[in-house]
Amino acid sequence: MDDRKFSVLIAGGGSTYTPGIVLTLLEHIKKFPLRKLKFYDNDGERQKKIADACRILVKERAPEVEFESSTNPEEAFSDVDFVMAQIRVGKYAMRSQDEKIPLAHGVVGQETTGPGGIAYGLRSIPGVIQLVDYMEKYSPNAWMLNYSNPAAIVAEATRRLRPNSKIINICDMPIDIMDRMAAILNLKDRNELVFRYYGLNHFGWWTDIRDKTGKDLMPALKEYVAKNGYWVGGDYDKNTEASWEETFKKAADVYALDPSTLPNTYLKYYLYPSWVVKHSDPKYTRTDEVEAYRQKNVFGECARIVKNSSAKDTNFVSDQHSTYIVDLCTAIAYDTKQRMLAIIPNEGAISNIDPTATVEVPCLFGATGAERIAMGKAATFQKGMITEQNSVEKLAVDAWEQHSYVKLWEAFSLCKIVPDAGVAKDILDDMIVANKDFWPELK
């Protein structure tokens, strides 16, 4: 009988996503049994606010699970089976700069897209590499599921710098969209969908979606998306913030560019950058919204739980998206070969794309990690876009490795949403100043 129980470490314990993930883990404890739940963060004060509340939650709902929270890497990373990595190097203060600096130059300012995403990438690389090294030192048999952003650049860096590490880079955007597709089709959930998808992270397309009997669901989905994008409305979207509503609706215009596929929402930034800039307020960006809503609610609710010494009446709910993280752990732990997306070295999965590109494709997950499924050729439109964007991501990692100003300038200039090398240079020079505590000194 398999009576294993697992020890899970959340790295970035102070993240706004932590309580939702803890609830998801507790809800699925029969499927994925826990013996220990640990938090690690390099900001002890921020983490403590979340940890004090989660300790109460765990004690009330699963008293058999040991709970620990630490800022000491050896303590945190020892005796761990799975690491869930969700750090934000530079925190919201730097995310705000990533958004506002490009916008001040008339360019899209976004967490993972364009100059903002590249700037965040150069901060995240050493942070995530350090987590991988701690894991390998203190729990060499553990697996890391990393969703610290920008996942595309982080995955390219770990491919190069830690090629043999047990790290799997993942994203919840396709999960969110597939939940919407299931709702649009009145299906139970995304697990009813058998899909083909290819591209880069935050930069991909569905080419085929069927139900389990093989029935083609693309025609019905396309008809809906052409009119409404991925906006479901009603009860489904009652808590969706206005900026996400805009993104889900805009998918209709993104879809129009290639009616043979269904797009990831993030393609709006690459295909409609002037529209996005027109709809942005350079003084009040997504970070300001997150600080005013998600961060405020999460930290407020944690403080309330601590004050009451009880989480019995909490309004925290299991984060539906994070069920895919539990599914991934379960698939690895029990070798289920469940089919899910990962951000992974291409190695032929998209046959006409550089084998060293870091792509996002469906994989079979089991005890040895992710086995990619061949998606065939990218069409001309996709091949052109993927090749350009992947070069941007590779140049960003080159720049970090080589401390090269010119490589970073090339990355900014090649990026589809930056109009020319002059604007790229202006943004870059402002970003060097803003990131002086995080980036290597560029030569």
Ligand code: NAD
């Ligand atoms: P957050 O700022 O609330 O939390 C991040 C935490 O990481 C903070 O507590 C911070 O102190 C900590 N941290 C920063 N640098 C660290 C380091 N070097 N070592 C240890 N801890 C460190 O951020 P959030 O909005 O909750 O998001 C967390 C991360 O998850 C971000 O990278 C975000 O982009 C990512 N995310 C990814 C996906 C995906 O689909 N891949 C989905 C949601 C969130």
Ligand code: G6P
């Ligand atoms: C999606 C993406 C994540 C990204 C998040 C941003 O979930 O897949 O990679 O971090 O959106 O959401 P936010 O609410 O922080 O703007």
Ligand code: MN
């Ligand atoms: Mn993502």
